[in-house]
Amino acid sequence: MKDLRYIDNMATLKLHTDLCVGCGLCTTVCPHGVFSLEGPKARIDDLNGCMECGACARNCPVAAISVNPGVGCAAYIISGWIKGKDKASCGGGCC
Amino acid sequence: MKDNLMAFGESAARDLGAPCCCGPASEGDDREMPGYSVCRFVDSFMETPEGAVPVVKTRLERVDHLGTLAARCNVGRSDYRVAPGLYAVGEPTETAPVLVTANYKMSFDAVRRTLSGMNAWLLVVDTKGINVWCAAGKGSFSAEGVAAMVTKTGLTQVVSHRKLILPQLCANGVTAREVKKRCGFRAEFGPLRASDLPGFIQSGLNADAGMRRITFTLKERLELMPVEVSLTGRHLLWLVPALFLLSGVGPGFFSFSQAVLKGVAAWSALFTGILAGAVITPALLPWLPGRAFAVKGALAGLLCGLPFGLFYWNEVGMGSLFALICWLTAVSSYLAMNFTGATPYTSPTGVEHEMKRAIPAQAVAVIVGLIIWLAAPFTG
Known part of the structure; x- marks a missing residue:
């Protein structure tokens, strides 16, 4: 995805290296190669590649990753503005 | 058990060794169960x-x-x-x-x-x-x-x-x-x-x-296009009668001939906007400048606005043509912004960031277009 990049400096992703146990699960689940393992710890290689899907934070066994996860979908966000975040949907069976 | 599962007529016909009616009976299948296929x-x-x-x-x-x-x-x-x-x-x-x-x-x-x-x-x-x-x-x-x-x-x-x-x-x-x-x-x-x-x-x-690693190749983008057009285009269908009515408004309250002339131009602007936002933008995604989809869509809209403008150069007045290009650019920008949902690389924070800036700009383009469109028949 080097040819398709989204807006920089947006991602809410944070890695708390002090908590990291270096299991590498974040490097497995991330579809954008945001993480890599450097010695006994993970590190963020490409923060701007993050789409905030939340796969890493969900699967991190020691909660060393925090991110405000969600779906990067305008229709979904508009629906969240109107109906409230809990009831948001893409409407019309978007996906 | 097997016989019980068979339709009565079929099993009876088989007993007689003759097709039930109108040609040979279809071969029974021992996986058949009533109510299931x-x-x-x-x-x-x-x-x-x-x-x-x-x-x-x-x-x-x-x-x-x-x-x-x-x-x-x-x-x-x-x-x-x-x-x-x-x-x-x-x-x-x-x-x-x-x-x-x-x-x-x-x-x-x-x-x-x-x-x-x-x-x-x-x-x-x-x-x-x-x-x-x-x-x-x-x-x-x-x-x-x-x-x-x-x-x-x-x-x-x-x-x-x-x-x-x-x-x-x-x-x-x-x-x-x-x-x-x-x-x-x-x-x-x-x-x-x-x-x-x-x-x-x-x-x-x-x-x-x-x-x-995820990819988003041209083929993958093109496969999503028909759904994108049908999902987003559907929301814009109400504009078809609305544009026709707006086009007829003039000094004589409502002119049907003017509505036909300008209405058709407005429809083609709408469809050009849909084409630019839901077809051209996804197809040219990596090559359109800008990171925000609304920007990419607006640029694709202007790009399509060029041939559109040349085609309608002498058909409607300069003001009306400007209004149409404002509209089609806004439509294209909005639809492109909606395409974020179909891509595998846009972050929700980024989408919200661009929406908060793009939606007001799109609204301004629509309103400016509307004012010029409605004023044009009165200014001659």
């Missing part, structure tokens, strides 16, 4: 300690391709599902790998077609007929659902190992360690694309970096 993708059934399990075909047939085509065109897409449960591929034994997928038919087809010549179990989770990625993002593909299907199918009786291979793209909804806790099966994330499953299995469940 065997799915076309099922090749046979195999016996397991948990009863008969359908063995699926690994070649897609015309009916599958037609179904894919229809779903790609947003026909029946919200109800394109297979029954959740356990399926077999080839002749799996108790040591064969268990692959997990969603019960969206297109996901199911993608998995089975790639497993030709292999032996595996396919555990189809109830994701309400939604694909892996979207279902995980919206909570219907979860550790709870995976564990529930393991329990419901009695998988512990069917296989001797305790390992599931999950699609990588469900990781935003499925917590692997939670699956283990709930049903005792260790969940491992397989490759991102179904087509990499054979390579992943043959290499001893190892995925190289390429198998873990």
Whole structure:
């Protein structure tokens, strides 16, 4: 995805290296190669590649990753503005 | 038992050794059950300690391709599902790998077609007929659902190992360690694309970096286009009569001939905007300048506005032409912004950031266009 990049400096992703146990699960689940393992710890290689899907934070066994996860979908966000975040949907069976 | 399952007429006709009526009776099938029909993708059934399990075909047939085509065109897409449960591929034994997928038919087809010549179990989770990625993002593909299907199918009786291979793209909804806790099966994330499953299995469940990275190629973008046009275009249909009525407003209150002339121009501006935002923008995505989709869409709108402007140069006045280009650029920008939902790389924070800036700009373009459009007949 080097040819398709989204807006920089947006991602809410944070890695708390002090908590990291270096299991590498974040490097497995991330579809954008945001993480890599450097010695006994993970590190963020490409923060701007993050789409905030939340796969890493969900699967991190020691909660060393925090991110405000969600779906990067305008229709979904508009629906969240109107109906409230809990009831948001893409409407019309978007996906 | 078999006779009981057969339709009465058919069994009676067979006793007489004669076709029931109008030609030969169709060959009875011992899998027939009243009220059920065997799915076309099922090749046979195999016996397991948990009863008969359908063995699926690994070649897609015309009916599958037609179904894919229809779903790609947003026909029946919200109800394109297979029954959740356990399926077999080839002749799996108790040591064969268990692959997990969603019960969206297109996901199911993608998995089975790639497993030709292999032996595996396919555990189809109830994701309400939604694909892996979207279902995980919206909570219907979860550790709870995976564990529930393991329990419901009695998988512990069917296989001797305790390992599931999950699609990588469900990781935003499925917590692997939670699956283990709930049903005792260790969940491992397989490759991102179904087509990499054979390579992943043959290499001893190892995925190289390429198998873990998402792509968004021209082909992948084009496949999404018809759904995009139908979903977003549908919301704009009410503009068709509205534009016609607005076009007729003039010094004599309402002029039908003016409505026809200007209304048709407004319609073609609308369709040019849809073309630019929902077709040109996705196709040219990597090459359009800017990171924000609204910007890419506006540029695509202006790009399409050029030939549009040349075509309508002498048809409507300069002011009206300006108004039309404002509208089509706004429509294109809005639709392009909506395409963020179909891409696999936009972050919600980024989308919200661009929306808060783009929607006011789009609204201004529409209002400025509207004022000029309505004022034009009065200023001559």
